Amino acid sequence: MFYHWTQGLFAAIEPYNLFIIVIGSSLGIMAGAIPGISGTMALALAVPITYVMDSATAILLLVSLYASSVYAGSISGILFRTPGAPEGVAATLDGHAMAKKGLAGEALGVDIFSSVTGGLFGTVMLALIAPQLAKVALEFGPSEYFALAVLGLSVVSSFGTKNELKALISALVGLFVATVGIDKISGFNRFTFGTTTLLGGINFIPVIIGIFAVAEVFNRIRERREMGGIRAKAKAKLPSLKLINRLKGLLLRSSLIGTFIGILPGVGATTGAFVGLSEAVRWSKHPEKFGTGIPEGIAAPEAANNAACSGAMVPLLTLGIPGSAGTAIMLGAFLIHGLKPGPLLFMQQPTLVYTIFVGMFLANLSIIILAKLFIRYFSKVIELPYNILGPGIIIFCVVGTFAIRNSFGDIWIMIIFAIVGFFMEKYDYPLAPIILGIVLGPIAEENLRQAMIISGNNPMVLISSPLSATLIILSVLSLFSPQLRKLWARRKGAKGQS
Amino acid sequence: MIGEIIMSLFILVISCYLYVEAMRLGEFRAYKEVGPDFWPKIVLVFLIVLSAALTISHLIKWRKSRVEVSEREGGWKRVLISIILAVGYVYFLKPLGFIVASPLFIIGLMLLIMPERKKVIPLVVLGIMVMIYIIFSRLLFVPLPKGFGVFHDISIFLGL
Numbered sequence: 001m002f003y004h005w006t007q008g009l010f011a012a013i014e015p016y017n018l019f020i021i022v023i024g025s026s027l028g029i030m031a032g033a034i035p036g037i038s039g040t041m042a043l044a045l046a047v048p049i050t051y052v053m054d055s056a057t058a059i060l061l062l063v064s065l066y067a068s069s070v071y072a073g074s075i076s077g078i079l080f081r082t083p084g085a086p087e088g089v090a091a092t093l094d095g096h097a098m099a100k101k102g103l104a105g106e107a108l109g110v111d112i113f114s115s116v117t118g119g120l121f122g123t124v125m126l127a128l129i130a131p132q133l134a135k136v137a138l139e140f141g142p143s144e145y146f147a148l149a150v151l152g153l154s155v156v157s158s159f160g161t162k163n164e165l166k167a168l169i170s171a172l173v174g175l176f177v178a179t180v181g182i183d184k185i186s187g188f189n190r191f192t193f194g195t196t197t198l199l200g201g202i203n204f205i206p207v208i209i210g211i212f213a214v215a216e217v218f219n220r221i222r223e224r225r226e227m228g229g230i231r232a233k234a235k236a237k238l239p240s241l242k243l244i245n246r247l248k249g250l251l252l253r254s255s256l257i258g259t260f261i262g263i264l265p266g267v268g269a270t271t272g273a274f275v276g277l278s279e280a281v282r283w284s285k286h287p288e289k290f291g292t293g294i295p296e297g298i299a300a301p302e303a304a305n306n307a308a309c310s311g312a313m314v315p316l317l318t319l320g321i322p323g324s325a326g327t328a329i330m331l332g333a334f335l336i337h338g339l340k341p342g343p344l345l346f347m348q349q350p351t352l353v354y355t356i357f358v359g360m361f362l363a364n365l366s367i368i369i370l371a372k373l374f375i376r377y378f379s380k381v382i383e384l385p386y387n388i389l390g391p392g393i394i395i396f397c398v399v400g401t402f403a404i405r406n407s408f409g410d411i412w413i414m415i416i417f418a419i420v421g422f423f424m425e426k427y428d429y430p431l432a433p434i435i436l437g438i439v440l441g442p443i444a445e446e447n448l449r450q451a452m453i454i455s456g457n458n459p460m461v462l463i464s465s466p467l468s469a470t471l472i473i474l475s476v477l478s479l480f481s482p483q484l485r486k487l488w489a490r491r492k493g494a495k496g497q498s
Numbered sequence: 499m500i501g502e503i504i505m506s507l508f509i510l511v512i513s514c515y516l517y518v519e520a521m522r523l524g525e526f527r528a529y530k531e532v533g534p535d536f537w538p539k540i541v542l543v544f545l546i547v548l549s550a551a552l553t554i555s556h557l558i559k560w561r562k563s564r565v566e567v568s569e570r571e572g573g574w575k576r577v578l579i580s581i582i583l584a585v586g587y588v589y590f591l592k593p594l595g596f597i598v599a600s601p602l603f604i605i606g607l608m609l610l611i612m613p614e615r616k617k618v619i620p621l622v623v624l625g626i627m628v629m630i631y632i633i634f635s636r637l638l639f640v641p642l643p644k645g646f647g648v649f650h651d652i653s654i655f656l657g658l
Contacts, residue, residue, distance in 0.1 A: 052638045165552050169509060172545045176516070176538065183534040190523060190534055191516065214584070221580045221611055222573035387612040391604045392626045394584060398591070399630055403640040408592050415588050419581055427505045445537040452532045 008354025011056055012362060020057050021359060024064030025366045029374045031065070032072025033084045037389070039069025043329045044212045045393070047205055047336070048400030055337035056355050062330050063313070063356060064363030070269050070309040071115035071367050074302060075375065078107045087305045090273035094290060094297025101293050108236035110295040111302050112371045113244070114251060118303030119364030121255035122262065122310025126317075127357040129263070130346075133318040137343035142451040143462050147471035149444035152321040154475040155264075156433035164482055166429045174437020175444070177202050184442075185449055197409030204332045204438050206401045206414035211421030211431045212325070213397050214414065217390045218422040236375045238368075243295060250280055250296055251303045258304030262311020264323065269305040269312070276304025310360060317341050317353065321440070325432035328439050499563075503556045510549040517542040576610060583607055595645025595653045600627060631658070 011017065024046075031042030046065055050058035073088025078095030091111060098107035140148070156171040180191045181201030192198040239247070254276040261272040280300030281287045290297045315321045320342035322328035334341050339349065346353055401414040421431055448462075455461035463469040477484070520542055523535035587603035594602075601623045608619050634640040635658055644653035 048640075049633070049638065051640075163552075165548055165555075169506075169545065169548050169552065172541055172548065173509075175541045176545065179538045179541065186534045188523060188534040190538060191519060218577050218580060222577035385612075387608065387615075388618075388622050390611065391607045391622070392629070394587075394607070395600055395604065395626055395630055398588065399596070399634050399640070399642060402643060403634060403638070406641060408588075408643075411588050411591070415584055418584070422577070422581075423505065427502050429505075441541075449532045449536065457532065 004350040004354045005358075007351040008356075008358045011351060011355040012060065012358035017057055017060055017355075017359070018362070020053070020061045021064045021362050022366055022370065024061040025068040025363050025370050026374070028065035028068030028070075029072040029075075029367070029370055031084075032069035032088070033075040033374070034389075037393075038085045038212075038216075039066060039073070039087070040325045040329065041213045041216060042069055043326055044205075044208045045396060045400065047208070047329065047333050048403045050333060051336070051403060055334075055339055056352050058333060058337055059330070059339075059352070059356055060359040060363075062333050063360050064366070066326050066330065067119055067306065067309055067360060067363045068367055068370070070305050071112070071119070071302070071371065072374075073305075074111050074115075074298070075108065075371075078111060078298070079104060086270045087273055089270070090277045090301035090305075091298045094293055094295075097291065097293030098295070098298070103293070105235050105237040106239070106295070107293075107298055108371075108375055109238045110243070110247075110298045112236055112368055113239050114247070114254075114299040114302040115306045116364050116367050117251050118255045118258055118306035119310060119367070120361060121252075121303070122259045122307035123357065123360045123364060125259045125307075126310045126313050126360070127354075130314050130318050130353075130357075133314065134343040134346040137319055138347075140343070140467075141465070142447040142454065143465060143468040144471065146444055146447040146451055146462060147468040147475065148319055148321055149440045149447065151471050151475045151478065152315075152323070152440045153433075153436060153444070154478040155323065156430075156436060162428060166427075167433050170424065170429045170431065171433035171437040174434035174439075175441040176437075177207065177434070178438045178441030179445070184446065195409075197407070197412070202413055202438075203404060203410055204435075205336065205404055206410045207417045207438060208329055208332060208435060209397045209401055210414040210417030211424075211434060212329075214394055214418035215421030215425060215431070217393050218418065219425060221390060222426075236372050239295065247295060247299045250283075250300055253283070254280065254300045254303040255307040258307030259311040261304070262308030262323075263314045269308040269324075272308030272311075273301035273305035277301040306364065310364075313356075313360070317345065317356070318343060320345075320443070322436065325435055328432070328435040331439055499556065499560045503553060503560065506549050506553040506556055510546060510553055513542050513545040513549060517546060579610055580607060583610070591643050593646050593649065595649040595658075596630075596642040597627075597653050597656055597658060598645060598649050599643075600630070 012021070027042060027046065028039065031037045032039050042065055043062060046062060050061055053061065069085060070087045073083050073085030074091040074095060075084065075088070077083035077088040077092030078099050081092060081096040083089045083092050095107045095111060098104065153171055153175075156167045178201070180198050182188070182199055183190050189199065257276050257279055258269075258272040261275055262269065277290075277297065277300045280296055281290050284290065284296065309326075312323050312327050315323050316327045316331060318341075320331065320340060322331045331341060339345065339352070397414065398411055401410050402408070404410055421434075424434075425431060451461050452459070455464075463472055517539065520535050520538045523538070524533060583603060583606045587599055590602075591599045604623045604626055605619055608622060609616070612618075631642075635642055642653070642658045644650045644658055
């Protein structure tokens with residue numbers, strides 16, 4: 001273990017990798033802070049850039065971008081009341097209230113400190129939990145893997161949607177898309193409609209770029225949302241020791257909550273931030289002060305969302321099951337670089353795993369320096385209107401998609417999914433479940449068919465082991481969790497009235 | 499609400515069509531019950547049932563609320579033109595190459611979304627082209643589409 005830690009440390013602090021971490025964090029901060037470019041979109045755009053990198057460097061770029069974009073969502077929220085990403089919404093309430101009192105610098109400082117604390121805490125927890133979970137996962141067979149994929153898919157009903165049916169339909173669309181191409185078991189062509197482009201299946205990266213980046217540009221063109229003309233003049237002031245002492249208990253609690261929420265598949269950093277904030281209000285001696293501009297209102301959600309970001313890496317690395325759109329994109333990047341996240345990754349590529357742990361730690365640390373620099377020059381970046389960013393993003397997406405394997409077919413797939421994504425989002429079909437469906441579909445199908453063939457087509461094999469049965473039960477509970485929550489709330493309400 | 503109904507109905511119709519396609523896969527079955535059609539059929543059955551349920555629920559809601567058909571929202575014309583521009587860009591990228599097709603697309607899209615600021619368009623075109631050229635062609639060594647004939651020669655001349 002110690003050997004792998006030192007190997008991971010040396011790999012992560014190689015000058016080139018350190019440079020990539022700084023670049024990734026800078027891009028993440030920019031993407032997170034600019035309203036209109038989410039961390040997920042930035043990840044999708046960054047994947048083509050990683051083709052020329054070796055696997056460890058590529059993953060380091062993505063994890064640092066991912067971690068810093070979660071932090072940066074709150075910068076524009078604090079300064080302009082326009083959060084750059086959904087993860088920053090919870091901190092906007094108190095953050096902007098502090099800025100209005102003339103304490104923008106202090107608010108930004110608390111924001112940086114809490115985010116870094118949460119991120120570092122989450123990374124330490126990731127490094128402690130993940131190897132142990134991977135050992136358990138080594139015992140998995142086809143039935144367990146199928147059950148695990150179903151568990152991963154079942155979380156789509158709680159993917160922050162107003163309509164669970166639509167979330168399920170989105171996931172099923174993704175599952176279907178994954179079936180296109182040559183069937184790996186029988187060798188037959190499925191749904192290729194005579195074209196050679198579809199023989200190798202629908203590549204997952206053009207789909208991601210289409211639905212997360214280009215569809216969003218179409219969406220903004222329709223709504224004509226503009227971001228230009230905002231100027232900021234603020235300098236982040238890190239909190240004093242006295243303030244840190246006051247916040248320490250809250251930071252620890254929020255980081256713990258965030259890590260736990262991050263580990264749960266399907267519940268991401270945004271939920272982490274809100275739960276962190278609501279728990280801070282619940283435990284506070286002065287809950288009435290929240291929302292009026294107090295540091296606690298920034299520290300709680302920001303520590304929680306960055307911890308959740310590290311926590312979300314646990315199921316991805318140990319089980320190969322992404323729990324969010326961001327980690328699903330990262331799974332795609334792993335696959336592009338010939339790596340298969342899951343328990344075997346810990347055995348076959350231990351150095352890489354520990355490089356990721358150290359890289360995430362360094363990425364979180366780099367936020368302190370980079371965020372201060374970025375905030376100083378923030379006005380220059382935020383001034384770019386979306387009218388200029390939009391065409392640039394589309395061109396970048398087209399060239400980035402072409403770069404995957406010099407295929408015009410991939411560009412067509414990207415643009416078709418951009419149109420599909422635009423209409424689906426317009427009618428409130430969440431897009432993240434499509435990606436989960438595409439990623440988890442092949443895992444579910446191959447393992448289901450393998451389990452069935454081994455057992456002589458006996459479907460009971462899927463619940464024959466205690467582990468797979470437990471996972472299936474958990475999947476059913478997870479699938480119906482929104483209904484169960486409503487039922488629970490109604491019962492509680494009825495009891496309260498009587 | 500009309501849009502919602504059309505969307506769910508569209509998914510339903512496509513799913514039914516794909517299910518018929520999946521049934522053809524069964525003809526090649528060599529693995530008994532778990533052939534190449536096994537999983538797609540499961541997925542499509544769920545898709546058909548759920549999209550049908552969604553369509554029905556939309557129809558019920560629509561009848562109950564008696565929403566007028568006049569749910570007009572702005573921006574549709576703009577987005578439809580931008581989609582046509584993007585599709586046209588992808589179509590002409592192969593014959594015209596990156597160096598010719600991209601500026602045309604940027605100019606078209608910018609005239610559509612910011613017609614009041616025509617003066618900045620050349621600067622933006624130049625900025626985006628140089629940025630993409632540096633990132634992909636120079637730093638990542640990714641070949642950009644060169645086009646056919648004279649466009650190919652232009653691309654080669656410019657070092658793409």
